[in-house]
Amino acid sequence: MSDKKWNCAEWLSGDLLMLKVIMMIVPFFILTLLASEKKKHLCKWGFVESCSYNSTFDQYNQTEVFNLSKPSFNLSNLDETKVLNAFETSVNESSEPHLPQEQNGESTILDNIEIGLAQARAAIREARNGTGTPDSDYVPKGPMYWNAKAFHRSYLEMEKQFKVFSYGEGEPPNFHNAPCKSKYSMEGNFMHAIEMNNHFRTKDPEEAHVFFLPKGGYVYEGISQDFGPVKKTATDYVSAIAARYPYGNRNLEAKHFTLACHDMCRGTSLSLPTPHKNSIRVLCNANTSEGFKPAKDVSFPEINLKISSIRFIGGQSASKRSILTFFAGGVHGPIAPVLLKHWENKDEDIQILKYLPKGISYYEMMRKSKFCLCPSGYEGASPRVVEAIYTGCVPVFISEHSVPPFSDVLNWKSFSVEISVKDIPNLKEILMSIPPKQYIRMQRRVEQIGRHFEVHSPPKRFDVFHMILHSVWLRRLNLEVHHDQSIGSQ
Template identity: 65%
Template sequence: MEKLFRVYVYEEGEPPLFHDGPCKSIYSMEGRFIYAMESESPFHTRDPEKAHVYFLPFSVTKMLTIVDYVDVIARKYRYWNRSLGADHFILSCHDWAPQASSAKSNLYQNSIRVLCNANTSEGFNPSKDVSLPEINLKTGLTAGIIGGPSASHRPTLAFFAGGLHGPIRPLLLEHWKGKDRDIQVYEYLPRGISYYDMMRKAKFCICPSGYEVASPRVVEAIYLECVPVIISDGYVLPFSDVLNWKSFSIQVAKKDIPNLKEILLGVSQRQYIRMQRRVRLVQRHFVVNSPPKRFDVFHMILHSIWLRRLNIRVNPMAEGT
């Protein structure tokens, strides 16, 4: 892939609606990817004839309708029409991205949509779409939030703290909030207690969906070397083409929330140590680097796009609208 794969980034449009995006906050992957792609990336080609895929560099956080933009691209270039958008991709971490992309039928049905909101019940198609990890870079940097203690220095069985929204979290708090010293579940942490320190003390970090399926807690857990416990319906996990999530995370069905402690205690110490070691091994695939480094999250996203591009046949003679 590194030697062959090339991406053309459409140059139409002006910031901030295009070629720009948030680099801090829960939507930070939008801006980070656009910036990395448009910098001196070896994957970026300025010759569209040499490209394998075509990137539409807009941010859904700043733009709700994309019909006019795609129509401009289709009129000006032949590449959209020859594949009806199948070799084009968008990237967004915003909850609205699936709905925004549905405004253009070929974009929704054909294009590669790289989305944090990778929910199969909302039309996410894992055979053509890419699940984007949701990474909340509050300061824009990962310094201080990567690395954690070994299994023997994690006194808490499981931890969660977060707002009470979506269909899963109310059940989690109803069954476990303030009810068990081993399963430490909070809606709001008491003043003076560090969220990241609590994750470092826990063997398992509970990662339930909120309003949407993705949660930044999954990557936070991986950064802090805490085995993720994923509670979500219809969520296609990032990079699952190549990563075996069952080897380094626990996936719990919504109906099994009352049995959470029993499930986690069923993981032997030996098995847990193996899982935590695997968390450390996959950690580099979720790290945001500037500039990007081999095997990091930027390269993993492009690899996922590359895999889907391999399934697309393009008719070079089809140039009509």
């Protein structure tokens, strides 16, 4: 055989046939075993603490933060929960991300999605201590952000790959329609923007990172405290989608999100079928005492848009604001009556009014004020927060258990004030104790973060629409989804 080429058949026909066959087969068994063990550990990205999808939400409770370690804004001594700070993690910084591996030279669409997300996590982690990323439009800077570089990198990664599938089922006005010119206007504005968006919206559910359930605020009109019909509408809608779409049954929980600003939306969202109990809820009324979970849910601003464009943005400089603090409004909720009782018409520096006199502009008063009081209402949210930001007035939160908008990115304590209800009698003393230089810095920061609360049609980069999407994107980044055929076949 020395003068011939090696031949498999001749080799097998020689001596020690059984031994040669074993030598060929055993390595394949060893490689198969190693591959199966490796697959069990695909989720060790180094970006999150726990990556087991089946147990992530079962382990979550009001004292834990989903894959994150430090709180952002501890509002009103918020001890029930920690507020999400997306860029402060307790992971091993030296660990490298382990990307999902291709099987047999091929990769499923789901694998590709997870590979992209793992790469995004690695880029965000690297950006936290890096030199920053160039951007001709806007580069976040300053203490208004928990980590401006990480936020910017995350935002760019979102622009590069984030895809949202919006269900087409449902008839207006209960679905695909919501108010656009009221205090619930963000429902309609977001719904319209996402359904008209060709960049983030995908019509292919297989390439979607998240799925949007377009339930509008009109479903609440004309109802009393009986939530039965509304809950049935929501339940029937979700059940119909789950039955129609195979992918609707794949990891239903955190890949779906709803958005609502109506006072009654929280009770309805909690009535969803069991698989959707842990879906992402994007809510104006973000109150932890009523089930809002900052690590899973998203707090977004309530914006009262009575006109098609925002014409009242801007105000006087810090040095020209002559009123210490301002509030005008009725006795809505438990906090406003306390404010009026202690301060109505009792101090020229503290302009606390139930009704504005004729000829006095509400927004002009805000433009002249250093601080604007933002007491929470019955359900927690208040459009005064955004109105204060629009007019360059430093917001003063008076709330119990409310989570400010976009707390996953924004460091609210750097440009706002927090006062507990019990400290309302000491309101003037607290505000006067803030040094002038510190107030000037806070006021400038309010102006700088204003772009994140602006509403545009069509949306502009870093505006409120994109900030809402970014908050949903962050929750999706903290989730690894494994394809489970048994779920899809149920």
